[in-house]
Amino acid sequence: MPTELQLSSVAGFNGTVPKGLILHPDGQSFVYPLGSTICIRDIGGKNFQKFLQGHTDRVTCLAISKCGRWLASGQQTYLGFKADIIIWDLEQATKLHTLTLHKVKVQALDFSPDGRFLLSLGGQDDGSLVLWDAETGHPICGTPTANNFTNAARFFSQDSLSIATGGNYNLTIWEYNIPGNKLVPHEVQLGQIRRIVTCLDIDPDDQYMYCGTTTGDVLQVSLSRRLLRNSGPAKGLLQAGVAALSLLPSGDLLAASGDGQVVVMACSSGSAPASTSSGTLSAPQGRDLKKLAIVSSAKIAGGQATTIACCRQPWGAPGSPTASSPKAGSTGRGSPTPRRGMSATAPLVAYIGTKEANVFCVEYSPQAQTMRSELVLSAHAGPVHCLAFANQYAELFATSALGEIRVWHTATGRELLRISVPNLHCRCLAFMQDGSSIISGWSDGKIRAFGPQSGKLLFTINDAHHQGVTAIAGLGDSRHIVSGGGEGLVRLWAIHASSQTMVASMKEHKGAVNDIKVKASDSSECISASADGSCIIWDLTTFKRRTSLFANTVFKSAAYHPDESQIITAGTDRNITYFDAYDGQPIRIMEGSSDSIESVAVDPEGVCIASGGADRTIRLWGYDEGHCYAIGTGHSSEVAKVAITPRDPQHKPKVVSVGSDGSVMIWDFVAPLLLETGSSLAPDGSAESWEMVPQASA
Numbered sequence: 001m002p003t004e005l006q007l008s009s010v011a012g013f014n015g016t017v018p019k020g021l022i023l024h025p026d027g028q029s030f031v032y033p034l035g036s037t038i039c040i041r042d043i044g045g046k047n048f049q050k051f052l053q054g055h056t057d058r059v060t061c062l063a064i065s066k067c068g069r070w071l072a073s074g075q076q077t078y079l080g081f082k083a084d085i086i087i088w089d090l091e092q093a094t095k096l097h098t099l100t101l102h103k104v105k106v107q108a109l110d111f112s113p114d115g116r117f118l119l120s121l122g123g124q125d126d127g128s129l130v131l132w133d134a135e136t137g138h139p140i141c142g143t144p145t146a147n148n149f150t151n152a153a154r155f156f157s158q159d160s161l162s163i164a165t166g167g168n169y170n171l172t173i174w175e176y177n178i179p180g181n182k183l184v185p186h187e188v189q190l191g192q193i194r195r196i197v198t199c200l201d202i203d204p205d206d207q208y209m210y211c212g213t214t215t216g217d218v219l220q221v222s223l224s225r226r227l228l229r230n231s232g233p234a235k236g237l238l239q240a241g242v243a244a245l246s247l248l249p250s251g252d253l254l255a256a257s258g259d260g261q262v263v264v265m266a267c268s269s270g271s272a273p274a275s276t277s278s279g280t281l282s283a284p285q286g287r288d289l290k291k292l293a294i295v296s297s298a299k300i301a302g303g304q305a306t307t308i309a310c311c312r313q314p315w316g317a318p319g320s321p322t323a324s325s326p327k328a329g330s331t332g333r334g335s336p337t338p339r340r341g342m343s344a345t346a347p348l349v350a351y352i353g354t355k356e357a358n359v360f361c362v363e364y365s366p367q368a369q370t371m372r373s374e375l376v377l378s379a380h381a382g383p384v385h386c387l388a389f390a391n392q393y394a395e396l397f398a399t400s401a402l403g404e405i406r407v408w409h410t411a412t413g414r415e416l417l418r419i420s421v422p423n424l425h426c427r428c429l430a431f432m433q434d435g436s437s438i439i440s441g442w443s444d445g446k447i448r449a450f451g452p453q454s455g456k457l458l459f460t461i462n463d464a465h466h467q468g469v470t471a472i473a474g475l476g477d478s479r480h481i482v483s484g485g486g487e488g489l490v491r492l493w494a495i496h497a498s499s500q501t502m503v504a505s506m507k508e509h510k511g512a513v514n515d516i517k518v519k520a521s522d523s524s525e526c527i528s529a530s531a532d533g534s535c536i537i538w539d540l541t542t543f544k545r546r547t548s549l550f551a552n553t554v555f556k557s558a559a560y561h562p563d564e565s566q567i568i569t570a571g572t573d574r575n576i577t578y579f580d581a582y583d584g585q586p587i588r589i590m591e592g593s594s595d596s597i598e599s600v601a602v603d604p605e606g607v608c609i610a611s612g613g614a615d616r617t618i619r620l621w622g623y624d625e626g627h628c629y630a631i632g633t634g635h636s637s638e639v640a641k642v643a644i645t646p647r648d649p650q651h652k653p654k655v656v657s658v659g660s661d662g663s664v665m666i667w668d669f670v671a672p673l674l675l676e677t678g679s680s681l682a683p684d685g686s687a688e689s690w691e692m693v694p695q696a697s698a
Contacts, residue, residue: 005618005632005667007051008654009413010039012379012663013357015306017060018152018199019108019244021353023309024090025068030309030351033059035636035661036616038073040090043351049413051634054086054095058636058661063109063118070096070134072118074106085109085120087137097137102126108153112160117176119163121145121153129153129165129183131176143183146170152199156206156223164223166197166211171219173226188226195219201247208267210253212242218255218265218292232265232292246308248348250366253292256305256352264364264371265292298371300352300360307353357381357662378415380406384658387641388438390431390452394648398438398452399658400426405440407452410645410654413666419455421448427470434478441469441483447493447500461500465489471516475540476523482540484513490528490538504543508536515557519564527567529555535569537584547584551577556613557599561623562606570597576611576621590626592619598640604647608672610655612639618657618665622672632667635659644669 012034014020022031029042036055042048055075063072071088083106085099105123111134118132127150130142150167163174163183171188195213202209208229211219216237220230240258248254253265348364359377380401389397396416398407402425407417425443432439437449437458445468447461465485472483481493488509494501511531518526525546529535535549535558553573560567566587567579576592579585595614602609609621616639618632637660645654653669
């Protein structure tokens with residue numbers, strides 16, 4: 001059987017998951033999903049990452065136990081199938097239980113305060129609330145929720161038998177009846193007020209619950225009376241609704257809106273009033289109740305917030321917060337006091353994740369009532385289209401997506417440079433051979449070149465292709481570019497100091513050009529892979545076709561073997577095909593996937609092929625044997641591009657993949673085992689003991 005590829009690092013953040021960023025109780029790391037992988041990342045700037053893999057599709061919710069030992073994660077799946085919940089042991093990084101009851105999607109998860117129970121909420125196609133035994137993984141009881149969709153669910157802070165849920169015009173308190181083994185619902189009385197609840201939080205004493213709504217206000221509910229007590233903000237509503245909220249240790253409420261505004265609201269004090277029939281609040285003891293007032297606000301540039309994780313210390317500060325008692329004191333007047341051992345004037349820090357895949361560190365000073373934010377993590381928010389390494393340089397690579405190009409450090413997965421061209425798709429990119437520029441093709445038909453260190457625009461070729469630039473490569477002299485377009489043209493460009501001119505335009509393809517590779521030894525030819533079912537080898541001196549490769553497929557990718565005697569292709573027929581580079585005849589055809597293959601790459605020694613595609617896996621193949629000996633699973637959507645790092649004796653080789661889920665994953669490369677000798681190949685191609693991996697049988 002093929003061995004499992006190990007993730008080295010990941011660059012990405014899925015900002016579409018509500019409450020998808022969780023701070024570990026030890027305060028040293030946070031947990032977040034990326035595709036079907038769960039990432040555990042150090043927040044002290046040490047670039048430590050650990051990964052949990054076991055889901056078959058995109059992770060949609062997370063929950064961590066109060067002790068910090070157990071993690072629960074839920075996923076989505078196809079319509080008509082059941083979605084899994086996995087309980088993990090974080091200390092051992094192992095899977096404890098797989099729970100399967102909900103259909104299509106798991107909407108929310110939460111552990112009880114004592115860690116005995118796990119609560120799960122099904123998505124729109126399921127609509128059920130299930131209570132599980134967290135230690136054994138067995139279901140205890142379940143019930144349908146409200147007729148309308150339920151968005152959020154959580155346990156009380158201290159009571160392990162009480163649950164709160166909120167959604168489309170429903171807000172319910174559930175009590176677990178042990179003798180009857182059932183969940184008993186109690187509707188919260190809101191009068192005539194109708195709200196769509198998006199998020200919930202409960203104070204440490206289980207006195208009040210705070211509910212964020214799409215209307216832009218926050219409702220304060222008395223849990224003992226199950227009545228609306230108060231609301232806020234006092235002046236105006238938060239634009240685009242309340243997307244996330246969390247109670248701070250100081251007793252204030254941190255809320256984030258859909259337009260990127262982050263506010264701190266003071267929880268008002270006073271006796272709890274009753275709700276009138278009109279939905280308004282009556283005045284307690286003859287005086288008006290003050291609404292939740294905003295005491296501080298800030299604007300983050302990352303767009304709509306989806307999750308808030310709170311802690312005590314700034315990013316990377318020494319003495320970061322450690323697990324403390326979940327209990328807190330209370331004034332008895334509606335505003336919880338800070339937790340024991342914490343100064344009321346100490347800076348409060350929260351990490352806010354946004355839909356645009358950014359994580360901001362927001363620091364709030366209760367004494368000065370000021371707030372400041374800093375971007376600490378950023379990634380592609382949408383599909384990544386292309387991936388490229390610099391020539392003979394393995395330390396960095398570039399990726400492209402909607403409106404941007406990013407340069408990453410291979411060893412750590414850290415972003416080094418970002419180039420922005422708003423509202424345009426960068427369909428392809430490559431480094432010039434001398435490393436002087438990053439050349440890129442865009443959906444507006446232009447070729448743009450940028451400085452790899454400064455990101456400065458060096459030149460633009462207008463109207464390079466009238467249906468967008470879909471493939472690009474640089475020649476060995478670093479003075480010519482060959483490009484392919486959506487209309488099927490292959491064009492050669494000469495790059496001068498002050499101008500760029502078209503040398504030749506070659507038209508034989510009848511479909512879009514999906515990939516172009518240049519012969520590395522002398523740049524005398526290139527191969528173009530097209531959607532019309534052909535790959536054409538072009539003579540770049542006469543600008544005519546040398547030979548053609550045909551197959552009943554849409555060619556997605558092509559690559560030269562390092563000795564340039566063979567060409568590897570892949571496409572929608574799910575096959576990896578070896579062609580003779582001289583006469584274009586197929587040498588070997590092997591089934592490479594259960595779905596379309598989007599990208600293939602050959603390692604610098606020519607002993608391994610890497611492939612990735614719509615089956616969401618990365619596969620490594622022995623070049624001579626044609627056997628798949630390693631598989632990497634982590635993407636939640638199709639793999640758009642895969643690459644193997646260039647030869648570099650200073651660094652171990654890696655496999656890098658990018659996907660339509662916005663993730664950039666860096667894997668540890670493993671070499672195939674030589675069947676004849678039983679030894680494996682070293683990075684320099686010599687036979688010796690290195691990363692021994694058993695070769696799969698045919």
